[in-house]
Amino acid sequence: MTPVGGRGPAPAHRDPVRCARRLPMLGSMELRVFTEPQQGASYDQLLAVARCAEDAGYAAFFRSDHYxxxxxxxxxxxxTDAWTTLAGLARETSRIRLGTLMTAATFRLPGPLAITVAQVDAMSGGRVEFGVGTGWFEAEHQAYGIPFPPLAERFDRLEEQLAVITGLWRTPAGETFDFSGKYYTLTGSPALPKPVQSPRPPVLLGGMGAKRTPRLAARFADEFNLPFVAVDDTAAQFGRVRDACAAIGRDPAELCWSNALVLCCGRNDAEVRRRAEAIGRDPDELRENGLAGSPAEIVDTIGRYATVGSQRIYLQVLDLADLDHLDLVAAEVMPHV
Structure with a gap:
């Protein structure tokens, strides 16, 4: 059946997009759109943003996983539920990649989550990327009756979830998968369905944890992401992850390195201020802590992140009704980065 809007999924033979292959040179920066629908957005609004991003040439549409x-x-x-949203977008877009920053490991069991992500990967023709984290926002757990264990346990659960999900995906067809952990046990799983992408959809991990985060990234991640972190702090944390890779004999060049930053771009100071006020922020504060200012200012800021190894920027777009914002950055920033 042709989905609403006349857009079908990408061909099933599409190769997975791997950052290390697409962006081999420092300074070649990929721009992606990142939304926060829990702040107030319907599926139709997210669809409009995803289609605008696709038409404007952005590489991916990502969303948070919050309730x-x-x-x-x-x-x-x-x-709106993250994976329900991405399933819909999988059928109503054709090129843009789709993913989460970050799926909360507290929200879902790993076996069913592996099925969900594999199914959405198939629905999109192999365009899904799987960002996952411990979960951190206690109030949303309380609001919807979701258990919220202490941080150490959340890290333990995340590690087991990663082992289960990637283990299910890599199990050869016709074989079964078993896992015995402290929190999750699987016996005789057929490890189906398989994702379209081989060996699996890219796995994204991130955060500023000094010990367990780098170790998990070195073991499981295809991409390491830092949200709302300054250039110097980015360099330090990227270094910790590279050290963790070296400790297990993994080449850090196998990972993609990325940042997520709030976007507030304008053709002039008045437009920057208007967009900042629309999201309840101060332009000077955003210039200090995000991507704010004229297109030239934003190109300069992105360049500073590129110098410490960042290869992708996720543009956190908070005013989802302002599609001209995306068009402006596509026209005036994207060609220069």
């Missing part, structure tokens, strides 16, 4: 607005209790019309 509660931050900074308030409403967030009308209410939360």
């Amino acid at each position: 509660l607005k931050m900074g308030g209790v409403s967030g009308e019309p209410g939360p």
Whole structure:
């Protein structure tokens, strides 16, 4: 059946996009769109942003995995589920890659989650990327009755989830998968369905944890992402992950290195201020902590992240009704990075 809007999935033979292959040279920066729907967005709004991003030439559309607005209790019309959203977008886009920053390991069991991600990968023709983290926002767990264990246990559970999910995906067809952990046990799993991408969809991990985060990234990640982190802190954490790779004999060049930053671009100071006010932020603060200012200022900021090894920037777009914002960056920033 042709989906609404007349867009079908990409061909099933599409090769997975691997950052290390696409962006071999420092300074060749890939731009992706990153949304926070828990702040108030419907599926139709997210579809409009994803289609705009696709038409404008962005490489990917990502969304958060949250069930509660931050900074308030409403967030009308209410939360949308991350993987339900991506399943819909898989059928209503054709080129752009789709993923999460980050799926909360507290929300879902690893076996069913592996099935979900593999299914959405198939629905998209092999365009899914799987970002996953411990989960951190306690209030949303309380609001929707989701257990929220202490941080050490959340890290333990995340590590087991990664082992289970990647183990299910890599199990050869016709064989079964078993796993015995402290929190999850699988016996005789047929390890189906398989993702379209081989050997599996790219796995994204991230965060500023000094010990366990680098170790998990070295073991499991295809991409390491830092959200809302300054250039110097980015360099330090990238270094920790590279050291963790070296400790297990993995080449750090196998990983993609990325940042997520709030976007607030304008053709002039008045437009920058208008966009900052629309998301409740100060332009000077955003220039200090995000990607704010004229296209030239944003190109310069992106260049500073490139010098410490970042290869992708996720543009956190908070005003989802302002599609001209995306068009401006595509026209005036993307050609220069």
